[in-house]
Amino acid sequence: MNNRSERIRNILVPILSVLMGFILGAIIMLISGQDPIAGYQAMLKTAFQSPKSIGEIFVTAGPLIFTALGFAVANSAGFFNIGLSGQALCGWVTSIWVALSMPDAPRMVVLPLAVLAGALAGALAAAIPGLLRAFFGTSEVIVTIMLNYVFLYTSTHIVNNVMSKDLMTNKGVTKVIGENASLRTGFLKELSSGSRLNIGIFMALIFLVLIWFLMKKTTLGYEIRSVGLNPFASEYAGMSSKRTIVMSMVISGTLAGLGGVVLGLGTFGNFFVQGSSLSIGFDGMAISLLGAGSSVGIFLSAILFSVLKLGGQGMPLRAGVPIELVDVVIAAIIFFVAISYLIRFLLAKASGSKKEVAIVEELVGKSDPTSQEGGKI
């Protein structure tokens, strides 16, 4: 079924979704009495105004790529990891805690240790829903949603009541980590004239390749994908679906944890109490869906989202458009990706060939009864 027009549709769907998201944003601005052209101009001008702002685009993209990859891995195995925010939060708190408790250790010791600890925290956080799913059949969707809140309150508790007082500056805000644990380097800072650009984005690029390799070239990757396609057939073929379920969730959580690490050791340099789930969790999910889980797709989507997020900050000042419009546009883009059946169907109709329409109907219809296997509640 991999014919040319289907491949074209696969590329057109995300592009059209983005376009329609922007159009919807424009309509909302028009209805609420604002100038959409001025709004989007302000967004682009803010995002690309200086080398520093361009550096910040990559600062924002780093953690997003990690959470998006995390979602993609779990999704290939047929699971919805909605707990990316919680897992990233675990990575963030843990890495900062490790970094702060070793202020005098050499960089070569403390930096890898803090990164590993953060990744491990994310992995453990995701292992819970993975194990429950594998051994009790509990829906990972519900468990990860619930755990997001558990981790949110736990992180606040750790910062306020568990961490020793001399690691804190104010209530709810930790000290800034030392140079020895920071992902930032003098060179990158100079290169981007003073932005917070750090090695995080390069780590993210390496992991884009690593995960591509893992999923496409290794046995584990093959097993994950085959369990995602048909768990019963995979079990029959001798694969342990229990092991694969747990492994895919652990890898997913490790990546989300690393997203939190980059946020902590790179972007902010400290931890402060969060009022709600980390946005990199849901944005990562959106990016992965928009990028259709592919490495290139995730990279491009992450850059797009970073431009949106950063550019959005300039919209209230330059055009009087509230920054929340960006999140409306992002939500709309995912909505259009979610209803891609409609887009595919219309594209096939537009091509004027009845055969194309039939192919689309069949492709989408067939995978349907088994979709949502992860949604057994």
Add this chain to the structure above:
Amino acid sequence: MDIALIAVLAPIITQTLVYSTPLVFTALGGTFSERSGIVNVGLEGIMVMGAFSSVVFNLTFAETFGAATPWLACLVGGVVGMLFSLLHAVATINLRADHIISGTVVNLMAPALGIFLIKVIYGKGQTDTITESFGYFSFPILKDIPILGDLFFKQTTLPAFVAILVAILSWFVLFKTRFGLRLRSVGENPQAADTLGINVYVMRYAGVLISGFLGGIGGAVFAQTIAGRFAVTTIAGQGFISMAAMIFGKWNPLGAMGAALFFGFAQNISIAGSNLPVISSIPAVYLQAAPYVLTIIVLVVFLGKASGPKAIGKNYIKSK
């Protein structure tokens, strides 16, 4: 029972009811949606829209309608919630979208849209505090019953009793009426229901829209009893707790109500607990996390694999 004990217990009961009411409404909404086979993780977003619209209505019309304002605002919240849930309905029922993704979009969209509109309307990130909120209410005759009257019917919150009434009504509708039977059959086996001439799409729309209406009311009640205004943090997790209550209650309206009352009690304790003797010594984190952890435990221990409507989360495509 002496007067001192009543003086301690009565406010706890009232506050528990206050915190439970929004959860009861929203959990009932979730029950209707999931019974029809549509997973609704968008309850949180629907509550946000209900809270947003009710607060705007309340601020605008408080002078016109006086004490009736919060009640009318609840209806407005319900209607707006219903309109917003239409997004989820169209996507999942007609356009074959994944239920979880669509619900997540609802959750992402609602707070952003709400705050965007608040900024456009009021020029700031949050609204003023409403002037007309649900006050305390004493039942005319019932309050004179000894002990019981003091505990439940004096200086209490009326919306809670409405919510309990709606729960009983929902149970009746779901399990004792033809509509309820059809709604459930569509959630269990849409093919069979279709064969019997039940319009699967219509029933599923009904399920999602009822969930939007009740969820919107839930958000409106929360905004007008507890928060008092609308801001980003007004609805923070109540929609997910309601979803937990629905699962806890095994997709049964009365069970969902019971679970919502329990979660309301837990929320109330975690907030008011600092004044109570034993509870103040427990770190807040345990009480805050309790509803979520309990949900996971209940899922693992009591529900196991087969539970919930059979066809839940599966898109139904009518064959020609």
